[in-house]
Amino acid sequence: MYETIIVGAGIAGLTASIYAARKRMNFLCICKQFGGQILESGEILNYPGIVKTNGFEFMETLRKQAEFNKIPIQEGEEVGRIEKRKGGFLVISDRGEYHTKSVILATGARARKLNVPGESRLANRGVSYCAICDGPLFSGKDVAIIGGGSSALEAADYLMQIARKIYIVNIGSSFTAHEYLIDLITSQEAVRVIPEANTTAILGEQSVEAIEYEQYGEKKRLPVQGVFVEIGRSPNTEFLQGFLELDNHNHIIIDCHTHTSVKGVYAAGDCSSIHEYQYVIAAGQGCTALLKVAKYLQEI
Numbered sequence: 605m606y607e608t609i610i611v612g613a614g615i616a617g618l619t620a621s622i623y624a625a626r627k628r629m630n631f632l633c634i635c636k637q638f639g640g641q642i643l644e645s646g647e648i649l650n651y652p653g654i655v656k657t658n659g660f661e662f663m664e665t666l667r668k669q670a671e672f673n674k675i676p677i678q679e680g681e682e683v684g685r686i687e688k689r690k691g692g693f694l695v696i697s698d699r700g701e702y703h704t705k706s707v708i709l710a711t712g713a714r715a716r717k718l719n720v721p722g723e724s725r726l727a728n729r730g731v732s733y734c735a736i737c738d739g740p741l742f743s744g745k746d747v748a749i750i751g752g753g754s755s756a757l758e759a760a761d762y763l764m765q766i767a768r769k770i771y772i773v774n775i776g777s778s779f780t781a782h783e784y785l786i787d788l789i790t791s792q793e794a795v796r797v798i799p800e801a802n803t804t805a806i807l808g809e810q811s812v813e814a815i816e817y818e819q820y821g822e823k824k825r826l827p828v829q830g831v832f833v834e835i836g837r838s839p840n841t842e843f844l845q846g847f848l849e850l851d852n853h854n855h856i857i858i859d860c861h862t863h864t865s866v867k868g869v870y871a872a873g874d875c876s877s878i879h880e881y882q883y884v885i886a887a888g889q890g891c892t893a894l895l896k897v898a899k900y901l902q903e904i
């Protein structure tokens with residue numbers, strides 16, 4: 605019987621794990637992929653104590669910190685169900701079953717899909733959800749970024765070094781991002797913003813050839829070889845349906861102490877209802893969750 609099982613090894617799960625290790629807890633961290641969304645991040649300029657880093661460097665540092673703290677991590681393992689049992693919980697993964705007194709859920713989020721014709725068929729054949737991962741494949745090509753938030757503009761920032769022409773296809777009339785980023789991107793010659801444009805299809809036979817969108821009541825076609833979908837994120841919580849309370853967007857409902865609707869189960873980071881999609885917030889919640897677990901273990 606573990607004292608706690610931490611599901612996820614993004615910044616939230618890793619922070620909880622560092623604190624658990626330092627408290628000498630009997631615990632396990634289970635994750636599909638070490639680092640989570642850190643792997644997708646480009647430049648990171650807002651983590652206190654680090655002036656400037658990038659996703660790769662940050663992940664390497666966290667890997668060293670995990671090793672230094674001897675965190676027991678099982679990577680490449682997916683948790684598919686959690687059941688309440690006498691004295692705790694049963695965590696069921698694709699590799700085994702584990703008894704634990706408490707659980708910290710730090711399963712993060714993933715890119716949201718456009719759900720338009722051609723999107724799934726052309727995925728990995730020109731359609732991408734991660735500019736950092738797939739950007740180099742579009743060297744000298746014309747690409748469309750669908751979205752109007754920070755992730756769309758960060759993708760443009762990254763692709764500027766690689767692509768020939770970048771179209772930012774925004775359903776809204778303005779961007780929701782830091783002013784400096786908006787100014788930086790929109791002042792580039794290689795970038796063209798297409799506002800109030802609703803992407804309706806991705807076209808192509810073997811690979812992406814164009815997108816179709818509606819703007820001011822007209823249907824238009826934009827020839828591109830790559831499409832980066834940057835329209836927000838969905839929490840990885842499907843396996844928790846029916847086990848605990850989720851909000852309308854499937855985030856795990858937590859209070860400010862990271863308690864979920866099930867006693868003994870805590871949630872932290874982008875999968876929680878108090879998410880801001882920021883590293884420091886996810887890390888802070890991971891720390892809070894572990895400290896609350898420690899208190900809970902003393903009380904039961």
Ligand SMILES: Cc1cc2nc3c(=O)[nH]c(=O)nc-3n(C[C@H](O)[C@H](O)[C@H](O)COP(=O)(O)OP(=O)(O)OC[C@H]3O[C@@H](n4cnc5c(N)ncnc54)[C@H](O)[C@@H]3O)c2cc1C
Nearest residue numbers: 612613614615616636637640641683712873874881882883
């Ligand atoms: C392109 C991009 C750039 C960003 N840039 C910044 C930035 O500059 N500054 C900033 O503050 N934030 C940035 N963010 C946001 C930041 O990356 C996230 O807020 C943060 O990574 C969330 O961490 P997390 O631990 O909650 O989740 P994640 O990083 O999503 O980690 C989730 C973990 O859970 C695992 N997992 C999921 N489901 C299961 C399951 N069923 N079983 C087992 N394991 C599972 C995953 O494999 C992973 O290990 C950026 C995000 C993106 C996508």
